[in-house]
Amino acid sequence: MKWLTILLALAGCCTNSYNNDIGREYLGVKYIADPLGEETAPDLDPLIRTDAFDCTTFVETVLADGNVDSLTKIRYKDGKIGFLNRNHFIETDWLQNNSELVENVSSIYGQTSIREVTIDKQNWLKKVHNIEASFNPQTVYLEYIPYKNIQTFSLSFPMIVLFITGKSEKSDKIGTDLAVVHMGLLLPNGILRHASSQFGRVIDVDFYDYALQRAQNKNNIGIALVKIK
Numbered sequence: 001m002k003w004l005t006i007l008l009a010l011a012g013c014c015t016n017s018y019n020n021d022i023g024r025e026y027l028g029v030k031y032i033a034d035p036l037g038e039e040t041a042p043d044l045d046p047l048i049r050t051d052a053f054d055c056t057t058f059v060e061t062v063l064a065d066g067n068v069d070s071l072t073k074i075r076y077k078d079g080k081i082g083f084l085n086r087n088h089f090i091e092t093d094w095l096q097n098n099s100e101l102v103e104n105v106s107s108i109y110g111q112t113s114i115r116e117v118t119i120d121k122q123n124w125l126k127k128v129h130n131i132e133a134s135f136n137p138q139t140v141y142l143e144y145i146p147y148k149n150i151q152t153f154s155l156s157f158p159m160i161v162l163f164i165t166g167k168s169e170k171s172d173k174i175g176t177d178l179a180v181v182h183m184g185l186l187l188p189n190g191i192l193r194h195a196s197s198q199f200g201r202v203i204d205v206d207f208y209d210y211a212l213q214r215a216q217n218k219n220n221i222g223i224a225l226v227k228i229k
Helices: 017-021 055-063 068-075 090-097 121-129 207-215
Strands: 102-104 113-119 138-146 159-165 180-186 191-196 201-206 220-228
Touching (some): 055 068, 055 180, 055 191, 090 138, 090 180, 113 220, 138 159, 201 207
Antiparallel strands (some): 102 220, 113 138, 138 220, 180 191
16 A cells, blocks of 8 residues: 555644653553543442543543543533443444544545444443443444545644444444544654553554554554644
């Protein structure tokens, strides 16, 4: 693939250090799946913690600057705390309900494709959590850059990067399709800062190398770049 021979060039000497320092204070913090909750059933985990993250709560906590009130506004529709009100799905809940904070700008940085995904929250709640609730399936059209279309680009500010797959291999088990399977912060210096389940902690890796590794799995189809407004 042509893009495999392209060096990822991100911002140089004019980028101020803050842009590359965002989230640095959490480097080395351990990875735990789903570490946050509502402090009440069905999820007794705390509203905020900074001693453990998964990929989503790491990004959310950084965006909230470690403030529980700001984090609540990011994690819940209209900032109203409740398990059913939580932005569980990046594709339908998180991006839409945080539209004042973030924006998918993938088309600025490469030739894009569309991943159609239908989130069946009602079925997921029943299969995974044994909760009866009424939600209609929601279909969205997620714009992303296929791995083969990634070109050299420059960033002046950190962005959120979403890693996109084709139809989820877990869809039958969890009751819904998924398109976004991982997320992290893409820094102007070309570093991906993310909470890694593989390494068990928040780490820095070369974004280009990491994308190359993910592209080896044919079900991994690309990335979406999300601007922090």
